[in-house]
Amino acid sequence: MGQIVVWADGRLRDPAEPVLTAVDHGVTVGDGVFETCGVVHGTAFALTRHLARLVRSARGLGLEDPDLDLVRSGVEAVLAAGTDLGRLRITLTAGLGPLGSGRTPGRQSVLVVAGPATAPAPARVVRVPWTRNERSAVAGLKTTSYAENVVALARAVAGGADEALLANTVGDLCEGTGSNVFVERSGELVTPPLSSGCLAGITRELVLEWSADAGLPVREAAHGELGYAVLDEVDAGRAHLAITGSVRTIVPVVALDGREIEPGPLTVRACETYAWRAAQQLDP
Structure with missing residues (x-):
């Protein structure tokens, strides 16, 4: 599968380490948004545009705006820790929530994960x-x-x-x-x-x-x-x-x-x- 680098809750994690609660609303009902960037020469391509769309998606879903400084710090940490990375994913969920569709206000979950990617092909x-x-x-x-x-x-x-x-x-x-x-x-x-x-x-x-x-x-x-x-x-x-x-x-x-x-x-x-x-x- 290649190297996977994971950042969650402000620090790098082992890819096998659990980082979300079983009742995270992103897990129970898919209450979250995400972005995927290509990684080119160790840089997340078009990151500014992707973060702007992350905010638009969060607002459209009724979530609070993500802390983009926090997200950028996660991106920097993941890219610095990885080698031969081709894909980076930023995920934002509503965080701790009930088992149903109702949402409980609270701290959002923010994950940044990077790994390899296949080269573009027809x-x-x-x-x-x-x-x-x-x-x-x-x-x-x-x-x-x-x-x-x-x-x-x-x-x-x-x-x-x-x-x-x-x-x-x-x-x-x-x-x-x-x-x-x-x-x-x-x-x-x-x-x-x-x-x-x-x-x-x-x-x-x-x-x-x-x-x-x-x-x-x-x-x-x-x-x-x-x-x-x-x-x-x-x-x-x-x-x-x-x-x-x-x-x-x-x-x-x-x-x-x-x-x-x-x-x-x-x-x-x-x-x-x-x-x-x-x-x-x-x-x-």
Whole structure:
């Protein structure tokens, strides 16, 4: 599994050491939020943007703002203690709570964990029958309630893929279990709007910004522009796909439902642009 470094309650811990109570609300009902950063040259990539989203997710869930100075100290401690790290995760939960959904005010639990990661590689994806609820109370928030993603990703892996793509409840293309999706067609690279219920991915955000700076036709779709049926166009070779994530960065999709597909030329250019910009600035 490689080295795992754990920081909790203000200090480094042995990875096998228990650090949460059995009645932590993040454990009992998934009452928490998190962020995952890629680690590049010993630095948490785009940490400032990730911490800003951590605050937005906490507020959306009704949690108090996290102590970002405390979080940063945990990040620094973990990165200083580890070697060959590729992924860093920050988790914030509501802390001690009842067994039910009600929340007890008190000290939050803050964990910072880092470990190895595989290098970015072209993705193989599948369609799955489940949907994102774009009207959910937690739509667009990065919460620790990840069970539906676990189920969908297991379906993908069972089908020889490494990601699953989901529609939302009105039949629009939304996102993957841990990624945003871009569709290349008609000379543009387009990603579903946040109104679809997808997460406001940090890599998605940077791809949009950096591609615009480079003069590439990459944009957010209009509401309802990208139906889930656009994947039929991909299957027929009339469109192409890319997915983005904080550890995988931006990569082309080379298989859909077990069928090999070609990366699009604009996708390749967007990947090259992202790699070049990311190498220039670790906290954009």
